[in-house]
Amino acid sequence: MEPYILIIEDEPGIVELLDYNLKAAGFETAVAHDGDEAELALSERTPDAVLLDWMLPGVSGIELCRRIRKRPETRSLPVIMLTARGEEADRVRGLDSGADDYVTKPFSPAEVIARLRAVLRRSRPATAENTLAYENVTLDQAAHKVERAGRRIHLGPTEYRLLSHFMERPGRVFTREQLLDAVWGQDIYVETRTVDVHIRRLRKALNGEGERDLIRTVRSAGYAMDMDAPG
Numbered sequence: 001m002e003p004y005i006l007i008i009e010d011e012p013g014i015v016e017l018l019d020y021n022l023k024a025a026g027f028e029t030a031v032a033h034d035g036d037e038a039e040l041a042l043s044e045r046t047p048d049a050v051l052l053d054w055m056l057p058g059v060s061g062i063e064l065c066r067r068i069r070k071r072p073e074t075r076s077l078p079v080i081m082l083t084a085r086g087e088e089a090d091r092v093r094g095l096d097s098g099a100d101d102y103v104t105k106p107f108s109p110a111e112v113i114a115r116l117r118a119v120l121r122r123s124r125p126a127t128a129e130n131t132l133a134y135e136n137v138t139l140d141q142a143a144h145k146v147e148r149a150g151r152r153i154h155l156g157p158t159e160y161r162l163l164s165h166f167m168e169r170p171g172r173v174f175t176r177e178q179l180l181d182a183v184w185g186q187d188i189y190v191e192t193r194t195v196d197v198h199i200r201r202l203r204k205a206l207n208g209e210g211e212r213d214l215i216r217t218v219r220s221a222g223y224a225m226d227m228d229a230p231g
């Protein structure tokens with residue numbers, strides 16, 4: 001079945017651009033122009049993913065994202081935030097509110113579609129019980145064993161926990177703060193640049209000769225495990 005995408009956006013030109021290109025790419029779409037319409041559309045049918053504009057009349061995109069994350073039936077629904085240019089602090093706030101990724105306006109439809117495909121893949125990350133898989137990487141949680149294309153990867157405990165966290169939700173962008181909370185724990189004080197050090201080690205271990213980098217650096221926001229999206 002075609003993935004069903006809810007577009008929440010008030011600018012007619014952007015709605016038209018997204019609606020046309022998503023349909024052409026084989027998605028089924030619905031449009032909501034504000035928070036109320038979005039709530040109604042969400043209650044009628046749960047989409048496979050949501051494109052959510054930050055600046056909406058009435059309820060903001062951030063607030064709507066928080067509400068989506070609070071409700072059990074939409075808690076794991078992929079959300080991609082559409083943000084205006086030059087709002088880097090806002091983007092981090094968007095990710096902290098629970099958005100999976102963001103696209104900066106003006107964007108190309110191809111970029112939005114690539115990000116959508118990446119977040120849609122996270123709904124089927126597991127191959128077997130206790131084993132996570134993404135692209136040619138497998139992580140056996142019971143045996144603490146990581147392989148890429150059959151090659152055994154040796155990781156330190158922090159890199160292992162980082163990779164495991166990414167592989168549970170491929171395509172999702174995590175801020176450094178979110179990674180610190182998830183991997184180091186909330187009670188421990190660690191500088192955010194420590195995250196960068198361990199990401200570097202993880203990349204070095206994971207990426208062999210001629211293999212694609214599976215970790216995407218999202219400028220001034222954080223990191224994601226993601227092969228589809230550019231950058």
Ligand code: CA
Pocket residue numbers: 009010011053054055056057
């Ligand atoms: Ca808007």
